[in-house]
Amino acid sequence: MSTDYVLQTTDLVKEFKGFTAVDDVSLNIERGSIHALIGPNGAGKTTVFNLLTKFLSPTRGRILYNGRDITAMKPASVARLGLIRSFQISAVFPHLTVLENVRIALQRKESNSFHFWRSEKVLEPLNAKALELLDQVGLAEFARTTTVDLSYGRKRALEIATTLALDPELMLLDEPTQGMGHEDVDVVAALIKKVSANRTILMVEHNLHVVSRLADRITVLQRGAVLTEGDYDTVSADPRVKEAYLGV
Numbered sequence: 001m002s003t004d005y006v007l008q009t010t011d012l013v014k015e016f017k018g019f020t021a022v023d024d025v026s027l028n029i030e031r032g033s034i035h036a037l038i039g040p041n042g043a044g045k046t047t048v049f050n051l052l053t054k055f056l057s058p059t060r061g062r063i064l065y066n067g068r069d070i071t072a073m074k075p076a077s078v079a080r081l082g083l084i085r086s087f088q089i090s091a092v093f094p095h096l097t098v099l100e101n102v103r104i105a106l107q108r109k110e111s112n113s114f115h116f117w118r119s120e121k122v123l124e125p126l127n128a129k130a131l132e133l134l135d136q137v138g139l140a141e142f143a144r145t146t147t148v149d150l151s152y153g154r155k156r157a158l159e160i161a162t163t164l165a166l167d168p169e170l171m172l173l174d175e176p177t178q179g180m181g182h183e184d185v186d187v188v189a190a191l192i193k194k195v196s197a198n199r200t201i202l203m204v205e206h207n208l209h210v211v212s213r214l215a216d217r218i219t220v221l222q223r224g225a226v227l228t229e230g231d232y233d234t235v236s237a238d239p240r241v242k243e244a245y246l247g248v
């Protein structure tokens with residue numbers, strides 16, 4: 001049986017003025033999986049994300065999305081194909097309500113623009129869809145809350161809702177539990193699991209407990225290159241991974 005990959009990179013390289021930040025990275029992201037990209041600071045994780053979303057162009061190598069070469073594409077075109085990065089792209093407006101933020105994301109998806117001042121009647125179907133998304137992420141009761149008043153964990157849940165509004169096929173999550181206390185970490189981890197049911201997720205995550213709980217497959221980067229890859233048990237038992245994390 002052949003494996004179905006939603007995203008593949010071949011020998012991806014990114015050099016910054018002679019410094020190799022990403023060094024021959026080949027990734028195979030299986031459709032429907034949760035794939036984690038881990039590694040110590042400076043390993044190249046953010047640069048890989050920037051290459052995949054086309055915020056940066058690779059020095060060498062290729063990126064295939066559903067078998068199509070997207071190496072030379074623009075960020076907006078890649079996002080339209082369904083490869084969407086959460087948090088950076090979907091930054092929420094703090095002084096709008098939770099519902100308004102999701103509605104704006106839905107309008108963006110439909111028309112690449114939004115019309116905040118349209119009459120409520122016109123907006124009604126969008127409100128219904130927005131409420132459905134808020135329900136999915138456990139925020140329905142906060143629909144009318146001003147975003148700035150949400151707790152940190154709930155803001156992240158809202159960011160996931162605004163990303164879902166764009167209907168991603170491959171969702172890139174950049175440190176989704178960063179800076180959170182235990183309770184919020186658990187809520188967001190459960191949410192990621194839930195939204196992964198009908199899409200693929202590639203995430204950079206420092207919390208190894210979250211990685212062990214969620215990731216089907218893990219790629220460990222070190223100094224820009226792939227150190228090892230496998231499921232959590234395989235990767236965590238690898239002495240080179242322990243070394244990389246302890247920095248010895």
Ligand code: ADP
Nearest residue numbers: 016019021039040041042043044045046047048
């Ligand atoms: P990580 O996300 O794993 O912490 P990064 O991808 O941010 O790692 O960085 C990898 C390496 O590339 C680091 O040494 C960083 O200093 C370097 N780097 C990242 N962006 C740039 C840039 N725009 N110019 C020069 N060096 C960069």
